[in-house]
Amino acid sequence: MTTLTPSKEILPPPSERFTVLGWMKKNLFGSIGDTILTLVSGAFLVWMFYNLIVWIFAKAQWAVVTDNLQLFMKGQYPAFADWRLWLLIWLLAVISGMGWGIFVKRAEMVGWVLLAVPVVLAIWVYSLGRTSWWILLMVDVIAVVSYFLGKRYPHRLARLTYLLMLLYMPLVILVVRGFGEDGFMKYVPTNLWGGLLLSLMLAIFAIFFSFPIGVLLALGRQSKLPALKTLSVLYIELIRGVPLITLLFMGQLMLPLFLPDVSIDRVIRAVVAMIMFAAAYMAENVRGGLQSIPRGQYEAADAIGLSGFQKMVFIILPQALRAVIPVLVGQFIGLFKDTSLVYLVGLLDLLGIARGVLANPNYIGRQLEVFAFIALIYWVFSYGMSYASRRLESSLGVGER
Amino acid sequence: MSTDTTSKLTKSGYSMEEEPIIICEDVHKWYGNFHALRGINMEVHRGEVVVIFGPSGSGKSTFIRCINRLEEHQRGRIIVDGIELSHDVRNIAAIRKEVGMVFQQFNLFPHLTVLQNITLGPIYVRKWDKEKAEEIAIQLLERVGIPEQAHKYPGQLSGGQQQRVAIARALAMQPKIMLFDEPTSALDPEMIKEVLEVMEELADSGMTMLVVTHEMGFARAVADTMYFFDQGQVVEKGTPEHIFEHPQEDRTKLFLSQILQH
Numbered sequence: 303m304t305t306l307t308p309s310k311e312i313l314p315p316p317s318e319r320f321t322v323l324g325w326m327k328k329n330l331f332g333s334i335g336d337t338i339l340t341l342v343s344g345a346f347l348v349w350m351f352y353n354l355i356v357w358i359f360a361k362a363q364w365a366v367v368t369d370n371l372q373l374f375m376k377g378q379y380p381a382f383a384d385w386r387l388w389l390l391i392w393l394l395a396v397i398s399g400m401g402w403g404i405f406v407k408r409a410e411m412v413g414w415v416l417l418a419v420p421v422v423l424a425i426w427v428y429s430l431g432r433t434s435w436w437i438l439l440m441v442d443v444i445a446v447v448s449y450f451l452g453k454r455y456p457h458r459l460a461r462l463t464y465l466l467m468l469l470y471m472p473l474v475i476l477v478v479r480g481f482g483e484d485g486f487m488k489y490v491p492t493n494l495w496g497g498l499l500l501s502l503m504l505a506i507f508a509i510f511f512s513f514p515i516g517v518l519l520a521l522g523r524q525s526k527l528p529a530l531k532t533l534s535v536l537y538i539e540l541i542r543g544v545p546l547i548t549l550l551f552m553g554q555l556m557l558p559l560f561l562p563d564v565s566i567d568r569v570i571r572a573v574v575a576m577i578m579f580a581a582a583y584m585a586e587n588v589r590g591g592l593q594s595i596p597r598g599q600y601e602a603a604d605a606i607g608l609s610g611f612q613k614m615v616f617i618i619l620p621q622a623l624r625a626v627i628p629v630l631v632g633q634f635i636g637l638f639k640d641t642s643l644v645y646l647v648g649l650l651d652l653l654g655i656a657r658g659v660l661a662n663p664n665y666i667g668r669q670l671e672v673f674a675f676i677a678l679i680y681w682v683f684s685y686g687m688s689y690a691s692r693r694l695e696s697s698l699g700v701g702e703r
Numbered sequence: 704m705s706t707d708t709t710s711k712l713t714k715s716g717y718s719m720e721e722e723p724i725i726i727c728e729d730v731h732k733w734y735g736n737f738h739a740l741r742g743i744n745m746e747v748h749r750g751e752v753v754v755i756f757g758p759s760g761s762g763k764s765t766f767i768r769c770i771n772r773l774e775e776h777q778r779g780r781i782i783v784d785g786i787e788l789s790h791d792v793r794n795i796a797a798i799r800k801e802v803g804m805v806f807q808q809f810n811l812f813p814h815l816t817v818l819q820n821i822t823l824g825p826i827y828v829r830k831w832d833k834e835k836a837e838e839i840a841i842q843l844l845e846r847v848g849i850p851e852q853a854h855k856y857p858g859q860l861s862g863g864q865q866q867r868v869a870i871a872r873a874l875a876m877q878p879k880i881m882l883f884d885e886p887t888s889a890l891d892p893e894m895i896k897e898v899l900e901v902m903e904e905l906a907d908s909g910m911t912m913l914v915v916t917h918e919m920g921f922a923r924a925v926a927d928t929m930y931f932f933d934q935g936q937v938v939e940k941g942t943p944e945h946i947f948e949h950p951q952e953d954r955t956k957l958f959l960s961q962i963l964q965h
Contacts, residue, residue, distance in 0.1 A: 313872055
């Protein structure tokens with residue numbers, strides 16, 4: 303028989319002291335099979351890593367990248383407007399620095415690493431003697447200063463930061479494109495945009511416009527008005543049934559056939575195709591979020607007398623969108639990488655530039671270097687988005703059901 | 704019908720001579736082929752506390768949800784504070800302004816703080832400025848006994864606290880009528896009391912209340928009139944004394960004997 307004797311003292315949880323050796327013994331050399339597996343895969347990893355290092359530092363000829371760095375970064379974008387790009391990068395440093403200081407309570411290692419990356423880059427570029435290195439260094443300085451400003455005055459600067467975040471994308475479009483015949487903001491035609499700049503512009507355009515359209519389509523699909531609902535469903539199902547590349551080709555080749563007298567910019571045509579495509583998928587993702595909201599939320603909003611519009615804006619959408627942040631960010635990342643498809647319709651995005659550089663007889667056989675380089679660029683941006691979204695999720699996760 | 708036509712003043716002191724604030728005449732509702740409400744008649748006076756009870760599926764919740772148009776009735780008339788519920792959106796909005804509702808599952812907005820939950824309606828529907836709305840919200844939180852929770856999120860509160868916030872949220876609109884749809888059914892036993900106390904205080908303050916509940920102790924203490932629902936109809940109506948001491952219908956006796964046994 304067991305007796306129920308209440309324990310008087312409150313016990314601390316059993317502590318497990320962490321030691322490297324203990325961990326290894328438990329996880330790597332637990333049994334004979336484990337040990338063999340550890341040794342074999344360890345040897346394989348070391349061999350691969352060794353080859354990689356040797357290739358990066360000894361065999362690879364990086365001149366193809368360093369010689370064409372400007373092309374990779376901005377294509378034919380004219381030098382007189384370079385300062386506009388730097389301005390935008392600095393502004394981004396202000397926004398992310400302040401955002402970090404205001405919204406992220408404790409500075410994490412990763413944050414400092416992210417800040418340190420431009421420093422390393424700056425030194426690298428300096429040693430190459432190309433761009434003025436202080437311009438890059440300024441990015442860091444600005445980010446750090448904004449970080450401390452944000453930490454110091456979180457309440458006063460919060461509204462400004464939100465405003466900048468909201469305005470940043472349209473501002474990018476305006477500043478990169480420019481306006482007017484001459485002057486310091488002279489118009490730069492889109493056929494001069496290229497490289498990473500074009501890839502980012504396409505992604506920014508597509509994300510910025512497809513998001514609201516997608517939300518509207520999702521709401522349309524849930525609407526009680528039959529015409530609106532049918533139209534939304536038709537649009538979504540039609541677009542989702544077609545690959546992106548066909549939309550891009552239709553934009554480039556068939557639009558001029560249908561509208562012979564209207565000439566629309568080629569980049570705009572590609573962007574519109576991407577926006578149309580992304581919006582349909584966005585709509586389905588947002589619909590998933592909308593369906594995850596319990597009926598009680600709608601009823602509670604009705605019961606306090608909110609109008610249909612207020613109910614959506616204050617109650618339903620904030621919860622629905624928060625629920626699908628991971629999916630949406632996944633889609634944004636996919637969209638960013640999908641911009642490389644525009645190479646197939648003849649635009650010189652990062653991939654297009656890469657193919658162009660490789661066509662140069664001076665760089666025959668340098669595919670590996672070039673593709674490794676652009677893969678790294680895609681990875682840095684995609685991982686950045688993914689990291690930022692996880693931060694956003696955890697800082698929005700307060701009061702989760 | 705009514706058992707006390709002689710006494711003009713009832714338990715919570717409402718006057719029977721005034722025009723009723725809620726009039727329901729022959730209310731019907733179908734879900735597909737299922738006849739959920741089969742001709743409900745009810746009159747509720749200002750300050751009256753009505754308790755509706757009955758077995759599950761008897762249409763109690765459906766009925767009180769018709770009063771603020773969360774459900775649509777298909778036949779009959781519902782008139783709240785002189786406004787008839789119809790398809791006219793303005794009428795629905797006007798009635799919802801005057802009718803507060805508390806749900807079984809609380810239905811607080813999880814992404815907003817307690818204070819924001821309470822002030823949302825006053826700010827955007829009543830168009831008060833934020834300071835006034837927050838001042839009143841704090842007063843209401845004090846009234847329901849949890850002013851210290853104002854800046855927390857609903858997920859951080861206990862069930863009883865959440866339901867008290869839900870009551871405060873409904874009261875913040877300064878409604879003339881409060882509907883309670885099984886407010887304590889989703890609560891742990893020890894939290895039921897704290898919610899019932901708030902509701903009793905509210906009843907004493909003269910609020911017109913319609914309460915769907917199985918808390919017979921609460922009904923006996925607070926209700927002016929009780930309605931027993933079964934299969935979409937009002938089987939019996941009367942004061943708590945009448946219902947508990949001398950129920951007329953066999954169905955009522957059986958139901959009461961079942962729930963009062965425990």
